[in-house]
Amino acid sequence: MLTLDSCIGRNNDVPWRIIEEEAVLVSVDRGEVIHLNSVGAQIWNSIESKTKVSEIIEYIYETFDVDKDAAAKDALEFLKRLKEARVIDVS
Amino acid sequence: MxxxxxxxxxxxxxxxxxxxxxxxxxxxxxxxxxxxxxxxxxxxxxxxxxxxxxxxxxxxxxxxxxxxxxxxxxxxxxxxxxxxxxxxxxxxxxxxxxxxxxxxxxxxxxxxxxxxxxxxxxxxxxxxGYRNSFMLHACGLSQNSEGYIFCGPSGSGKSTVARMSKDSQLLSDERLTISKNGEGFYVYGMPWGKAQNNYAKLKGIFFLNRGKKIAFKRLKPSLAASRIIHDASLFLDTSINANILNLVSRVVDLVPCYEMHFSLESPIWEKMPKLN
Known part of the structure; x- marks a missing residue:
């Protein structure tokens, strides 16, 4: 379960690369390649080890022109997708 | 014995x-x-x-x-x-x-x-893994020592393109290796499917789709990289996979990649975009 207090970090077994402002992530154990647009790539880039979900929301709110509710909704949806693809660890 | x-x-x-x-x-x-x-x-x-x-x-x-x-x-x-x-x-x-x-x-x-x-x-x-090379599931053809790669899932037309390319030499219709050599990338036939032990300088990569007529659309590098990685042979070693991703990012920087629609009547080589 992903909440505002959850801590997330990038899965170190997932190679990734920023190519012309977009991101390509490789999840070998799921046999998936994940392509993130420039907004997704910026959010992905902002994830450090043990980043709180609330900090990601704050980052989206400050970086992009969205209100706080929309930032929270978008962030949770985006992170849920990354969690399902096992490219982030959640604690 | x-x-x-x-x-x-x-x-x-x-x-x-x-x-x-x-x-x-x-x-x-x-x-x-x-x-x-x-x-x-x-x-x-x-x-x-x-x-x-x-x-x-x-x-x-x-x-x-x-x-x-x-x-x-x-x-x-x-x-x-x-x-x-x-x-x-x-x-x-x-x-x-x-x-x-x-x-x-x-x-x-x-x-x-x-x-x-x-x-x-x-x-x-x-x-x-550590030799600036990686394999991918694709069809490779050589024409005048220039290499062309055609990618796509089963049934997308890889073998069909090979059959339609009488003036080209087949590298392999199933598996290839892309290798960095000096400033350029080369494509090699690998011993799977119909294959020859030959290579050519990589000129273009094409992602196949069946269509009513022939059309080419240039792919942006990040999308092309995702598509190449999807067809690359990746297994369990994280550092090798990171090397391969790094190599792919350089491939899409140097080699033009296209979405290609074609039919059985398409004059593929006549309509192919001019590649630098």
Missing amino acids: SAKFLKIEAAGICFRVRIERPRTYLYLKRRFKNFLSKRKPDFTINFIKPDKDLKISRELFEELANNPQSLILIKSEEKYFFSAKSEPSKTIGFIDRNRNECLLYDLFARWPGSFFTDFILFCFYLFF
Whole structure:
């Protein structure tokens, strides 16, 4: 379960690369390649080890022109997708 | 009877195989006839009759014989073990990159060479891993020493494009290696499907779709990289996979990549975009 207090970090077994402002992530154990647009790539880039979900929301709110509710909704949806693809660890 | 030896080379990597079963030797000699080599090998594969202690149950025997996907590679210390997915303790081979030595049990006398091509796929992945090379599932053609790669899932038309390209030389209609050499990238045929031991300077990559008429659309590099990675042969080693991703990002920087729609009547080579 992903909440505002959850801590997330990038899965170190997932190679990734920023190519012309977009991101390509490789999840070998799921046999998936994940392509993130420039907004997704910026959010992905902002994830450090043990980043709180609330900090990601704050980052989206400050970086992009969205209100706080929309930032929270978008962030949770985006992170849920990354969690399902096992490219982030959640604690 | 004493063992026999074959040397097989593809994309600049050569390995020597020591084979105990005569039928297996004949099978591999025929199977790899376009890739036999005389040069000094980079590594050796001991392809031998199974150890008496290796007890394979009838169920596992049938599982392995009927489904090559039932095999996995497990890293333990510095070796990679080739094992049954359902019973990882049943090791049927290993790859030792430090010693450049591999071993594979030739399990089934009735089916010569079983799992050999699956095993060498892992070998190439590991030995290419730090050599600026990676494999992908695609069709490769050479025209005037320039290489063209056609990617797509089964049924997308890879073999059809090969058949429609009478003036081109086939590198392979199933598996290729892309290799960085100096400032450029080269594409090599690999010994899967119809294949030749040949290479060409990589000129363009095309992702195939069936359509009513021919059309090409240039792909942006990040999307092209995702598509190439999707077709690349990636296994369990994170650092090798990171190297491959790094290499792919340089490929899409230098080599134009296109979405291509075509039909059986399409004049592919006449309509192909001008590639620098």
